[in-house]
Amino acid sequence: MLKLLSSSHKTPTLNPHKPLLFLSRLLTQFSHLPSDYDPPFSPTSKPQTPKNITTQNADPKKDPTHQPLKSDLPFDFSYSYSEIPSAEPISFRESPKFSPFGPGRLDRKWTGTAAPAQQEPDLNQLAEQRKRVLGDPLTEEEVAELVERYRHSDCSRQINLGKGGVTHNMLDDIHNHWKRAEAVRIKCLGVPTLDMDNVCFHLEDKSGGAIIYRHINVLILYRGRNYDPKNRPVIPVMLWKPYPPIYPKLVKNVADGLTFEETKELRNRGLNSLPIMKLTRNGVYVNVVESVKEAFMTEEVVRLDCTHVGTSDCKRIGAKLRDLVPCIPILFKDEQIILWRGKQDHEQDSQVQ
Numbered sequence: 585m586l587k588l589l590s591s592s593h594k595t596p597t598l599n600p601h602k603p604l605l606f607l608s609r610l611l612t613q614f615s616h617l618p619s620d621y622d623p624p625f626s627p628t629s630k631p632q633t634p635k636n637i638t639t640q641n642a643d644p645k646k647d648p649t650h651q652p653l654k655s656d657l658p659f660d661f662s663y664s665y666s667e668i669p670s671a672e673p674i675s676f677r678e679s680p681k682f683s684p685f686g687p688g689r690l691d692r693k694w695t696g697t698a699a700p701a702q703q704e705p706d707l708n709q710l711a712e713q714r715k716r717v718l719g720d721p722l723t724e725e726e727v728a729e730l731v732e733r734y735r736h737s738d739c740s741r742q743i744n745l746g747k748g749g750v751t752h753n754m755l756d757d758i759h760n761h762w763k764r765a766e767a768v769r770i771k772c773l774g775v776p777t778l779d780m781d782n783v784c785f786h787l788e789d790k791s792g793g794a795i796i797y798r799h800i801n802v803l804i805l806y807r808g809r810n811y812d813p814k815n816r817p818v819i820p821v822m823l824w825k826p827y828p829p830i831y832p833k834l835v836k837n838v839a840d841g842l843t844f845e846e847t848k849e850l851r852n853r854g855l856n857s858l859p860i861m862k863l864t865r866n867g868v869y870v871n872v873v874e875s876v877k878e879a880f881m882t883e884e885v886v887r888l889d890c891t892h893v894g895t896s897d898c899k900r901i902g903a904k905l906r907d908l909v910p911c912i913p914i915l916f917k918d919e920q921i922i923l924w925r926g927k928q929d930h931e932q933d934s935q936v937q
Contacts, residue, residue: 652691655818658705661685662698663826665786666749666776667900670907673697673829684822696829714792719809722796731797734769734804741765746866747774747897750786756819758791762807772801775900777869779908792817801868834903839914841927850885851915854922859889869901873908880911880925888921895919 655661662668663684673696680696683689692699722730734741741761743754761768776783784795787805797804839847860879863869872888879886890898895916902913902921915922 653685653689653818653820654691655820657817657819658701658710659790660698660700661690661692661752661820663822664749664751665790666779666783667747668697669831669903671831673831675830677827677830682826684824684826685820686823690820694826696826717792717808717810718794718806722806727796730767730806731804734765734767735797735799735802739769741767742769742771745770745772745776745783747776747900749776750783750790752819752822755790756821758793758805759813759816759819762793762811762816763813765807767796767804767806770803770805772803773866773868775869775897775904777801777867778872778901778904780870800870834899834906835913835916839912839924847914850924851922854885854887854915854924855917855920857883857885857887859887859920862889862891863893863901865893865897872901873905876905876909876911876923880909884925885914886923886925888923890919890921893919 659665676696678696680694683694683699685692685694685699690699692702733739743757743761745754758768770787772780772783780798780801784798784803787793787803788795791805793805793807795803796806837847838844839850842850861872861875863872876886876888888901890901893901898916898919898921902916902923905911905921905923906913909923909925911923911925913921914924
């Protein structure tokens with residue numbers, strides 16, 4: 585025990601002739617040591633009092649004071665607004681009772697694809713309110729100043745728009761940026777860039793802002809002169825991404841208006857033809873629709889090389905091209921998209937000739 589004492593508390597040498605004096609000096613030195621001195625162990629820390637854990641994720645049904653969140657936004661809430669398939673779902677992968685907003689947290693019922701608004705919106709009142717927030721139109725000098733400030737790739741006020749398109753939680757991100765900035769830069773990539781007009785429409789319609797700059801896949805969304813961050817709309821956040829429902833089959837075994845042999849012959853012709861263009865993963869597809877339309881002027885079947893794009897994105901691209909061109913997808917194989925311009929267009933071309 586004597587060896588464990590620190591150097592500042594040296595024990596005096598033992599004198600057999602004066603045992604009482606030695607004992608009194610030893611007790612005096614120990615009296616100057618701290619009360620928690622316990623060699624060879626380190627001083628024990630004081631037990632921490634447990635903090636009050638907030639029951640944020642607790643079941644709201646067990647809390648009698650909890651009230652479902654109410655939002656006055658006039659549109660139906662869905663995971664994505666710009667990437668909604670035109671076809672109605674035929675089945676669901678999970679029960680519609682599992683709302684992505686959490687159990688009992690929203691006063692809207694989840695249908696499996698959307699949470700409908702409680703009442704029909706007054707379009708005239710909404711237009712007046714939006715016009716009041718936007719204020720007077722920006723001058724050319726003001727637009728040029730905002731564009732120069734937010735158009736660069738190193739802009740700190742940027743939101744990336746991916747294959748999900750204009751999602752519900754993106755609206756909350758936009759308003760969070762608008763707290764401290766007049767505008768936000770939005771960079772679009774992937775499947776939504778096939779139809780940039782649709783993306784711009786939903787951004788303005790759901791956020792209430794105005795797009796003051798558009799260059800290929802880069803947008804600048806302006807909040808308005810009279811925007812007040814303290815009076816921003818209530819946007820309930822989705823706690824998880826809902827499972828997408830099951831939609832009808834995109835490619836039929838036999839194309840409409842053709843026999844099985846004719847469909848098979850068109851598929852083989854498309855696979856053996858040269859691709860009109862090659863798409864990259866999460867690329868910019870703003871020119872794809874026009875390229876397909878131009879190819880259909882001379883060809884009945886065209887092929888898009890989508891190597892490394894992914895099977896799910898290939899089907900998304902084919903579904904969008906079906907509505908935008910329009911055309912008929914007849915095959916998805918080895919990340920290759922085969923499109924047929926349709927029998928009606930072919931007959932019209934033959935009549936013109």
